[in-house]
Amino acid sequence: MKQEYIITVFSEDHIGLLSRITIVFTRRKINIDSLTVSESAITGVFKFTIVIRETPDRVEKVVGQLEKIVDVLKVFANTNDEMIFQEIALYKVSTEFLFESDKVEKIVRNSGARILELTREYVVIEKTGHSDETQRLFDELNVFGVTQFIRSGRVAITRSNIERLSVFLKERDAMLEQVD
Amino acid sequence: MATQRISGSEAVILSLLEEGVDTIFGYPGGAIMPIYDALYDYDQQVTHYLTRHEQGAIHAAEGYAKVTGKAGVCFATSGPGATNLVTGLADAMIDSIPVVCITGQVSSPLLGTDAFQESDVVGITMPVTKWNYQVTSADEIPEAIAKAFHIANTGRPGPVLIDIAKDAQFGMFDFEYKKCTKLRSYLPEHPVDPFQVKAAADIINAAKKPLILFGHGVMIAHAEAELKELIGKTGIPAAWTLLGLSALPTDHPLNVGMLGMHGNYGPNIKTNEADVIISVGMRFDDRVTGKVAAYARQAKIVHLEIDPAEINKIIKADAPVLGNAKKSLRMLIDNVNTNSHEEWIKEFRACDKIEYDKVIEKDIYPTQSGLTMGEVVRIASEKTNHDAILVTDVGQQQMIASRYFKFSQPRSNVTSGGLGTMGYALPAAMGAKIGMPDRVVFAMAGDGGFQMTIQELGTIAQYNLDIKIIVLNNNFLGMVRQWQQLFFEKRYSFTEMKNPDFVGIAKAYGLASQKVTSRDQLETAVQEMLDHNGPYVLEVVVEKEDNVFPMVPAGASVSDIILEP
Numbered sequence: 001m002k003q004e005y006i007i008t009v010f011s012e013d014h015i016g017l018l019s020r021i022t023i024v025f026t027r028r029k030i031n032i033d034s035l036t037v038s039e040s041a042i043t044g045v046f047k048f049t050i051v052i053r054e055t056p057d058r059v060e061k062v063v064g065q066l067e068k069i070v071d072v073l074k075v076f077a078n079t080n081d082e083m084i085f086q087e088i089a090l091y092k093v094s095t096e097f098l099f100e101s102d103k104v105e106k107i108v109r110n111s112g113a114r115i116l117e118l119t120r121e122y123v124v125i126e127k128t129g130h131s132d133e134t135q136r137l138f139d140e141l142n143v144f145g146v147t148q149f150i151r152s153g154r155v156a157i158t159r160s161n162i163e164r165l166s167v168f169l170k171e172r173d174a175m176l177e178q179v180d
Numbered sequence: 181m182a183t184q185r186i187s188g189s190e191a192v193i194l195s196l197l198e199e200g201v202d203t204i205f206g207y208p209g210g211a212i213m214p215i216y217d218a219l220y221d222y223d224q225q226v227t228h229y230l231t232r233h234e235q236g237a238i239h240a241a242e243g244y245a246k247v248t249g250k251a252g253v254c255f256a257t258s259g260p261g262a263t264n265l266v267t268g269l270a271d272a273m274i275d276s277i278p279v280v281c282i283t284g285q286v287s288s289p290l291l292g293t294d295a296f297q298e299s300d301v302v303g304i305t306m307p308v309t310k311w312n313y314q315v316t317s318a319d320e321i322p323e324a325i326a327k328a329f330h331i332a333n334t335g336r337p338g339p340v341l342i343d344i345a346k347d348a349q350f351g352m353f354d355f356e357y358k359k360c361t362k363l364r365s366y367l368p369e370h371p372v373d374p375f376q377v378k379a380a381a382d383i384i385n386a387a388k389k390p391l392i393l394f395g396h397g398v399m400i401a402h403a404e405a406e407l408k409e410l411i412g413k414t415g416i417p418a419a420w421t422l423l424g425l426s427a428l429p430t431d432h433p434l435n436v437g438m439l440g441m442h443g444n445y446g447p448n449i450k451t452n453e454a455d456v457i458i459s460v461g462m463r464f465d466d467r468v469t470g471k472v473a474a475y476a477r478q479a480k481i482v483h484l485e486i487d488p489a490e491i492n493k494i495i496k497a498d499a500p501v502l503g504n505a506k507k508s509l510r511m512l513i514d515n516v517n518t519n520s521h522e523e524w525i526k527e528f529r530a531c532d533k534i535e536y537d538k539v540i541e542k543d544i545y546p547t548q549s550g551l552t553m554g555e556v557v558r559i560a561s562e563k564t565n566h567d568a569i570l571v572t573d574v575g576q577q578q579m580i581a582s583r584y585f586k587f588s589q590p591r592s593n594v595t596s597g598g599l600g601t602m603g604y605a606l607p608a609a610m611g612a613k614i615g616m617p618d619r620v621v622f623a624m625a626g627d628g629g630f631q632m633t634i635q636e637l638g639t640i641a642q643y644n645l646d647i648k649i650i651v652l653n654n655n656f657l658g659m660v661r662q663w664q665q666l667f668f669e670k671r672y673s674f675t676e677m678k679n680p681d682f683v684g685i686a687k688a689y690g691l692a693s694q695k696v697t698s699r700d701q702l703e704t705a706v707q708e709m710l711d712h713n714g715p716y717v718l719e720v721v722v723e724k725e726d727n728v729f730p731m732v733p734a735g736a737s738v739s740d741i742i743l744e745p
Contacts (some may be wrong), residue, residue: 012365015314016302023307064489070311070331073365118550176362180214 002053010073011058011177024065036153041163046180074168087155089134091125092148118134182189183354188318189218191355195325198357204228204259205237209257212284215512232635236607238268241279243611246594251278251332259297268340269308274598278337288316301343310338318351326360335368336487353736372503380482381497381515387456389415389524396423397461397505401453404590406509415520419447421462423597423667426587440468441732442579446531452739458482464494474737484508550723551650553580559706561585568620573605573629576658579728603632609647627653637689640715648715654724686717692708693717
């Protein structure tokens with residue numbers, strides 16, 4: 001059965017690595033639903049957070065292939081319930097709706113969103129949450145007309161209190177010593 | 181080491197010398213000219229072979245790597261020079277061959293401007309290299325080359341490519357070389373886990389009908405002696421994959437032959453009867469397994485493998501042993517019981533008898549009027565005391581040669597296994613001969629594959645590379661024709677070839693040559709070729725519509741192997 005997985009790739013900071021990583025997915029015709037890249041808590045180590053829908057077996061194989069990439073340090077695959085994750089969405093609606101009634105204001109308030117910028121012409125609303133939540137807000141606002149909308153890739157963090165990679169790096173050092 | 185101020189180009193050569201390189205295959209061009217200019221001053225330390233096409237250079241580098249175990253090195257220029265390497269890179273990638281390619285690139289300010297002979301080489305070669313890197317500043321060169329050799333040679337080997345912008349080749353810097361031995365993000369091999377070895381040994385010790393399958397990984401790890409010792413101690417019959425050929429002598433009493441689509445009858449049938457399969461340094465390629473759902477379902481699988489991604493990739497392992505085959509075999513030998521499996525081995529020998537009577541005898545001692553590829557292979561092997569290096573192309577001759585050529589030393593078989601690259605044999609044989617100048621090297625090709633890289637006869641002539649070239653000519657793309665006959669109702673769609681006068685072509689290149697059309701000329705002709713001092717092209721006109729059997733039809737189980745149409 002296919003389900004949503006969050007794949008976290010820890011890597012060295014090298015140009016072209018994103019391409020090498022995505023090739024592993026495209027070669028197997030796996031669509032990447034979302035992708036976020038940023039530096040991790042460890043300086044010089046980058047983190048790719050990739051969301052795909054796949055079977056556990058295919059995910060296991062993709063992880064194996066990703067870990068073969070020379071500049072990749074470690075790859076983790078998790079189901080949604082194993083991680084805390086968020087996406088951020090921005091919505092632009094015309095300011096007139098805000099003054100016509102209190103409906104837009106109520107929607108924003110009830111959904112835990114906030115107004116980022118208010119001008120004569122438009123208002124920019126920001127909402128953080130899971131994609132079904134940001135989508136719900138979109139549907140509600142779109143009754144009035146959302147003129148622009150953007151949702152970020154997913155950011156995700158484990159429920160453990162340390163960065164998993166720190167443990168890995170220690171083990172890796174020990175293994176490299178052993179193989180010599 | 182003291183630093184010295186030199187150009188990036190000279191640094192390329194000095195770095196290669198630091199890595200022990202004395203042989204380069206390549207082809208110059210605009211963007212790599214500074215490196216070639218630097219090379220001009222080092223002709224005492226390194227020999228460069230000018231091939232006739234970049235594909236020839238990389239296949240030669242592969243052949244060299246295959247017989248020596250050292251990384252092959254090849255140079256090419258930017259744009260078309262680099263793109264011509266792609267087939268060889270893909271070939272080396274899938275067959276785990278260490279190759280270091282250095283390509284010239286346009287100057288860094290021109291990158292991305294569609295400059296003359298610019299192509300995105302790093303982008304193009306990403307899926308077909310173990311690692312690649314673009315250098316845009318001279319001072320990056322030593323570190324990039326050091327990393328390249330470390331990555332190409334260690335773990336599961338593979339091709340790497342360094343793309344060097346022309347301005348980096350000209351740039352001056354203080355050169356200092358430090359070998360790369362460790363990268364944080366790259367673990368070449370896992371330390372072997374004694375618990376995994378113990379679990380594997382327990383399964384082996386309890387086995388009644390065990391079968392060892394061994395592949396290229398045995399030779400990559402230089403574990404031939406360990407393999408032999410394991411087989412000897414446990415008495416377990418062992419079968420080789422196409423790339424495992426020569427890891428064990430052909431005539432070893434427990435060598436039961438080749439696996440796979442055109443392998444031997446016994447090991448294919450018995451794969452589905454064994455209670456334990458011990459696979460060593462092989463990856464269950466689809467040409468070995470046939471239909472995976474019907475492959476060795478009854479057997480417990482022990483898988484000795486260096487690449488974690490190969491474990492459970494195709495066949496689930498009951499006892500995986502991760503790590504270098506030499507180390508894991510050594511530990512396994514210490515944990516298995518001395519044993520013998522005489523009754524079980526008799527079953528293989530019974531299969532051999534069936535195969536000999538139905539297939540082999542008429543292949544290698546034919547009574548039909550036309551010559552067979554099998555008899556040519558048998559004679560070539562016999563006349564060199566089964567001690568030559570065999571380089572094959574792809575297709576019928578490859579399968580026939582792999583079945584009937586015999587080996588006494590490891591690293592004696594060079595062929596394109598995973599990618600199935602036609603045109604491989606001739607250039608790969610150049611690398612093999614240069615790597616092992618004292619051994620007899622056969623290049624065996626069909627009329628199709630021979631013509632794909634036929635221009636390398638020029639290289640062979642220029643450097644007088646003493647290669648014994650056998651062209652098995654049936655005026656057909658034989659393997660495709662065979663499939664058309666068996667599975668496409670004999671609709672021979674574009675497989676027949678009108679060929680040139682091969683002897684005439686060889687002579688035009690200044691090479692000795694002769695054409696054989698009948699059986700009574702064959703032995704003498706092979707002998708004359710071997711007696712000739714220097715390269716030789718022997719064209720043998722073989723039966724036009726012969727087939728390779730046995731055969732596991734595509735999509736069938738290994739136990740459904742057929743001996744005749």
